[in-house]
Every structure is written in C-alpha cells, then in structure tokens.
Amino acid sequence: MKRLFASFLILIGLMGMASAGEIKSSLAPVVPKAAGEAHPEGNEFMRINHMKLMVHDRDDTVLLGDRNVKYSLKECVACHAVMGPDARPVSVKSDQHFCRTCHEFAAVKIDCFQCHNSLPDADLVKKLTMLPQKDRELAAYLKEVTE
Ligand code: HEC
Ligand code: HEC
Ligand code: HEC
Structure with missing residues (x-):
C-alpha cells in the first residue's frame, strides 16, 4: 500500500512537470542550442x-x-x-x-x-x-x- 501511494505521488509529480513544460514551450521563444x-x-x-x-x-x-x-x-x-x-x-x-x-x-x-x-x-x-x-x-x- 505504501509503495502504491509512492508511485501515485511520482505520477502526479511527472504530470505536473509535463504540463508545466507544455506551458513553457508554447509561451517561450525557442532558443537554439x-x-x-x-x-x-x-x-x-x-x-x-x-x-x-x-x-x-x-x-x-x-x-x-x-x-x-x-x-x-x-x-x-x-x-x-x-x-x-x-x-x-x-x-x-x-x-x-x-x-x-x-x-x-x-x-x-x-x-x-x-x-x-x-x-x-x-x-x-x-x-x-x-x-x-x-x-x-x-x-x-x-x-x-x-x-
Ligand atoms: C534567452 C533570450 C535572449 C537571447 C538568446 C539573447 N538575448 Fe539579449 N536580451 C534578452 C531580453 C529579454 C532583453 C531585454 C531585457 C530588458 O529589457 O530588461 C535583452 C536585451 C539585450 C540588450 C540590451 C538592449 C537594450 O536596449 O537595453 C543587449 C545589448 C542584448 N540583449 C544583447 C544580446 C546579444 C548580443 C545576444 C546574442 C549574443 C543576445 N542578446 C541574445 C533576451 C535574450
Ligand atoms: C560604434 C561601433 C560599435 C558599436 C555600435 C558596438 N561596438 Fe562593441 N566594440 C566596438 C569596438 C571598436 C570594439 C573594440 C574592438 C574589438 O575588440 O572588436 C568593441 C568591443 C566590444 C567587446 C569586447 C571585444 C569582443 O571580443 O567582443 C564587446 C563584448 C562588445 N564590443 C559588445 C558590444 C555590444 C553588446 C554592442 C551593442 C549593445 C556593441 N558592442 C556595439 C565598436 C562598437
Ligand atoms: C564557449 C561557448 C560559449 C560562449 C563563448 C558563449 N556561450 Fe552562451 N551558452 C553556451 C552554452 C553551451 C549554453 C547552454 C545552452 C545550450 O545548451 O544551448 C549557453 C547559454 C546561453 C544563454 C541561455 C540560453 C537559454 O536557453 O536560455 C544565453 C542568453 C547566452 N548563452 C548568451 C551568451 C552571450 C551573450 C555570450 C557572449 C557574451 C555567450 N553566451 C557566450 C555556450 C557559450
């Protein structure tokens, strides 16, 4: 049960990062490498x-x-x-x-x-x-x- 809860937290964390990334990439200019x-x-x-x-x-x-x-x-x-x-x-x-x-x-x-x-x-x-x-x-x- 503890492990399941931990994976849930990780998943939520990843989703948060992904959507933050989406917001950033659509608003920010693309800076060349x-x-x-x-x-x-x-x-x-x-x-x-x-x-x-x-x-x-x-x-x-x-x-x-x-x-x-x-x-x-x-x-x-x-x-x-x-x-x-x-x-x-x-x-x-x-x-x-x-x-x-x-x-x-x-x-x-x-x-x-x-x-x-x-x-x-x-x-x-x-x-x-x-x-x-x-x-x-x-x-x-x-x-x-x-x-
Ligand atoms: C990551 C984005 C980004 C890149 C790449 C970038 N700049 Fe800028 N630069 C800015 C922003 C944003 C400002 C305006 C900052 C402000 O007004 O406070 C600025 C302002 C300046 C200013 C001051 C302009 C003024 O009128 O005061 C100079 C000089 C400047 N940049 C030179 C350069 C040079 C030279 C390069 C390439 C080698 C470069 N910048 C690349 C974002 C960037
Ligand atoms: C009126 C001409 C002129 C303008 C406009 C000018 N520079 Fe320069 N700059 C020079 C000269 C001449 C030197 C010294 C020679 C050299 O090292 O290239 C120099 C040197 C430099 C140097 C150190 C040398 C090097 O290796 O690059 C930097 C950094 C620099 N300038 C940045 C800027 C930036 C940023 C702007 C715009 C905000 C700017 N300059 C606008 C004439 C100019
Ligand atoms: C020795 C190589 C080198 C030199 C010289 C250099 N840069 Fe960079 N710069 C990089 C690298 C590598 C990155 C990391 C970003 C990347 O992966 O493209 C970077 C990142 C940046 C960023 C942030 C870009 C972003 O994605 O937000 C700015 C702004 C910048 N450099 C401006 C300058 C300016 C202005 C000069 C001259 C005064 C300069 N750089 C000189 C290699 C260099």
Whole structure:
C-alpha cells in the first residue's frame, strides 16, 4: 500500500512537470542550442544578465581603443552559431540568429551588429568548441572554409 501511494505521488509529480513544460514551450521563444562549454553562471543568469556583461563605452572603445569589457561578443556568436538551410551560419539578418530569437519575442532592438560581425569566426569556433559531436554541420562548414 505504501509503495502504491509512492508511485501515485511520482505520477502526479511527472504530470505536473509535463504540463508545466507544455506551458513553457508554447509561451517561450525557442532558443537554439549552443556548442562548447555551458556558462558556469548558468542559463538563467545569462538570460537575465547577458546585456550587462557586454556593456562598453563606445566612445572610449572606438576612439581610444579602450577595451573595458571582459566578455567577448565575437565569442558569443561563435559558440551560439546557428546553421541555416544552406548549412552555413546565419547572420543577424536572419530571424534564426541566436541573438534575434528572444529579442524578436521581447521586441528588443540592438545595434551592436552595425559594428560587430554577427557571423562566427571559423578559427574561434574551432578553439571554443573543440567540435563536440553536437554539430556535424558546423564541422562541415569549418572544413570547407579552412581547406
Ligand atoms: C564557449 C561557448 C560559449 C560562449 C563563448 C558563449 N556561450 Fe552562451 N551558452 C553556451 C552554452 C553551451 C549554453 C547552454 C545552452 C545550450 O545548451 O544551448 C549557453 C547559454 C546561453 C544563454 C541561455 C540560453 C537559454 O536557453 O536560455 C544565453 C542568453 C547566452 N548563452 C548568451 C551568451 C552571450 C551573450 C555570450 C557572449 C557574451 C555567450 N553566451 C557566450 C555556450 C557559450
Ligand atoms: C534567452 C533570450 C535572449 C537571447 C538568446 C539573447 N538575448 Fe539579449 N536580451 C534578452 C531580453 C529579454 C532583453 C531585454 C531585457 C530588458 O529589457 O530588461 C535583452 C536585451 C539585450 C540588450 C540590451 C538592449 C537594450 O536596449 O537595453 C543587449 C545589448 C542584448 N540583449 C544583447 C544580446 C546579444 C548580443 C545576444 C546574442 C549574443 C543576445 N542578446 C541574445 C533576451 C535574450
Ligand atoms: C560604434 C561601433 C560599435 C558599436 C555600435 C558596438 N561596438 Fe562593441 N566594440 C566596438 C569596438 C571598436 C570594439 C573594440 C574592438 C574589438 O575588440 O572588436 C568593441 C568591443 C566590444 C567587446 C569586447 C571585444 C569582443 O571580443 O567582443 C564587446 C563584448 C562588445 N564590443 C559588445 C558590444 C555590444 C553588446 C554592442 C551593442 C549593445 C556593441 N558592442 C556595439 C565598436 C562598437
């Protein structure tokens, strides 16, 4: 009887999680999977704080060459590269681009890519991701651009 009660509780728990998942997936934007190591700070932290990590004083950076940021936008777009239908990484012109998935959803506009490249740098991708099996398309692309 005790065991039966325990399985009942587990079942209720699972059902609760499943329906919570359903609610979440229909309301939240679909964020594409990334390559390489996940953030030690965790996804939740990154979702909330990523914009603060990359703040730089544009005048200082552009005019004085002062690099007052420790996070790299080049690295963001490298690990978070998204492959388009032609098996090449998409630029920020595509609404599939990592930085646009949530922004579109939250109606956020950023102008970062007026100066920064939204396409991943092949060497940097290689360095940061060491090609986990996750991304065969990315591997194929790298092979193509580096050969
Ligand atoms: C070394 C590779 C790497 C770099 C560099 C990197 N990320 Fe990530 N990021 C990941 C991985 C792996 C995850 C885990 C999510 C996943 O499985 O796709 C993640 C998760 C996130 C998430 C949460 C996504 C979600 O599903 O909620 C955000 C937001 C994010 N990163 C933003 C950034 C930004 C902004 C930068 C640059 C400052 C950056 N990342 C640099 C690999 C990277
Ligand atoms: C997991 C969803 C998500 C992803 C992925 C994401 N962002 Fe954001 N970003 C947001 C949300 C939501 C806001 C608005 C937060 C607010 O208004 O408080 C935001 C705001 C920003 C802002 C501040 C905009 C402003 O006007 O203040 C910058 C800059 C930014 N994101 C950069 C990036 C870059 C660069 C990437 C890709 C490397 C990226 N974000 C990917 C969700 C995301
Ligand atoms: C007016 C041009 C300009 C704009 C707009 C701009 N940046 Fe930059 N940014 C620079 C320059 C120049 C550097 C220094 C050169 C470099 O390291 O790429 C830099 C450096 C950085 C760096 C550190 C270097 C690296 O590896 O990425 C980050 C992070 C960064 N910018 C994020 C952003 C974000 C986020 C936005 C949008 C909110 C933005 N930038 C908008 C010009 C700009």
